Amino acid sequence: MMLTSIGIVLAASVPKGYDPDAYCSACLHVCNDLQLNLLPRLDAEAEERNAAEVAGKRYKAQQRVGNVDDAAWEALSHACNTVQIQREAQIRKSCSHIIDNFGEELADSIAKEFLHGSNFGEGREREDSLRTQLCVREARACEESELDLVPHTANVRKAKQAYKSERPPSINDKATFVMVGSTLNETLQNASERDLVVFFAGRQDWDRGTRLWPRFDRLAELMHALEKRPPTFMFAMINCELNDLIPPFDQFEDQSTILVIPVKTKIRSLGDGGTTNGDSRFAQVRGLRLLNWLEPDESTLSSILVHLSDAMGHARSKQHIANLHYVLGDERTNRATWWQDDELLNAAHEGLSAEALAELEERKARVSGAKQRAEKRKEERVRRKLEL
Numbered sequence: 001m002m003l004t005s006i007g008i009v010l011a012a013s014v015p016k017g018y019d020p021d022a023y024c025s026a027c028l029h030v031c032n033d034l035q036l037n038l039l040p041r042l043d044a045e046a047e048e049r050n051a052a053e054v055a056g057k058r059y060k061a062q063q064r065v066g067n068v069d070d071a072a073w074e075a076l077s078h079a080c081n082t083v084q085i086q087r088e089a090q091i092r093k094s095c096s097h098i099i100d101n102f103g104e105e106l107a108d109s110i111a112k113e114f115l116h117g118s119n120f121g122e123g124r125e126r127e128d129s130l131r132t133q134l135c136v137r138e139a140r141a142c143e144e145s146e147l148d149l150v151p152h153t154a155n156v157r158k159a160k161q162a163y164k165s166e167r168p169p170s171i172n173d174k175a176t177f178v179m180v181g182s183t184l185n186e187t188l189q190n191a192s193e194r195d196l197v198v199f200f201a202g203r204q205d206w207d208r209g210t211r212l213w214p215r216f217d218r219l220a221e222l223m224h225a226l227e228k229r230p231p232t233f234m235f236a237m238i239n240c241e242l243n244d245l246i247p248p249f250d251q252f253e254d255q256s257t258i259l260v261i262p263v264k265t266k267i268r269s270l271g272d273g274g275t276t277n278g279d280s281r282f283a284q285v286r287g288l289r290l291l292n293w294l295e296p297d298e299s300t301l302s303s304i305l306v307h308l309s310d311a312m313g314h315a316r317s318k319q320h321i322a323n324l325h326y327v328l329g330d331e332r333t334n335r336a337t338w339w340q341d342d343e344l345l346n347a348a349h350e351g352l353s354a355e356a357l358a359e360l361e362e363r364k365a366r367v368s369g370a371k372q373r374a375e376k377r378k379e380e381r382v383r384r385k386l387e388l
Helices: 020-037 039-055 061-080 089-115 121-140 184-190 208-226 300-310 315-333 342-350 352-388
Strands: 176-178 195-201 231-239 256-262 287-290
Touching: 020 039, 020 061, 020 089, 020 121, 039 061, 039 089, 061 089, 089 121, 121 195, 176 208, 176 300, 195 208, 208 231, 208 315, 287 300, 287 342, 315 342
Parallel strands: 176 231, 195 231
Antiparallel strands: 195 256, 256 287
């Protein structure tokens, strides 16, 4: 145990099977998200109460308790959806455990601070107080000496006044569309009717980026080469070393990342009035899908295609992936160095034979027929219940 100015605090208690650093980091990332997205809302609630008191109006205490408690729980329920947490499997797993097991205690602790008027203090003191209260005392995820394991929000660079950008390429007709800083927002907004798969080549992890890029580009080539390619998906990339990214995508600048933006996803960015309280690096991922091809183990092409299909939103995109998987076959899609194997690209160019295409159509018809029969059985059961 360790003594603090408030009382006795038990040492960190990390559950069996969880990495201690990842467990503590997960809690600290949650605090960063709360610092940026929850506490400003609670500050506004406190100002409303103070204004009511100054005006001589009665402010319903019960309403205030409900507002603060509901806001805290809502924020915690989404806190694991940040890019920093979703990107790392161990941190993602740890965050889910913390929220599932300590979520109510964390929400109660936050509500009590605001209801008693302390609001966790101000500035850096507020960040330290929030981390200590939630991660040391309540969740027992960290020791006090570990509270700097994750950078504080104040240490993360703020929004830029000017953005650097490469010149757009004069010819941009390859399987992977090349974006630059000045065209990023326009490209993303114009692609809202398609599933968009984006590779962000990070600034600080050259080794990871050089491993991911050939895999990403070859997958784009395979998808592009197969016949009857629908206009429902697009592969794109941007070099973050040479281009600054607008919020909320600037959170991908440092570490190379593959992101799927499903069709009709509404993207909140500077270009359409989105805001993340001045610092977008902790913006939550809403409807976006991160693809981890290297962690915890390097994925085979077969596994990549399954996960990509799951992330896509358009049925025609999913069908094209299924067709590619069928054309390449299990043996090819499980080869160790599939991205270097031109035999896969040749097979994609050759496409589906008439026999294979007929077999696929027959398979689709069987699946469709089975769904229709299941729907009819369901309707029949409902009708019988109504008759009773």
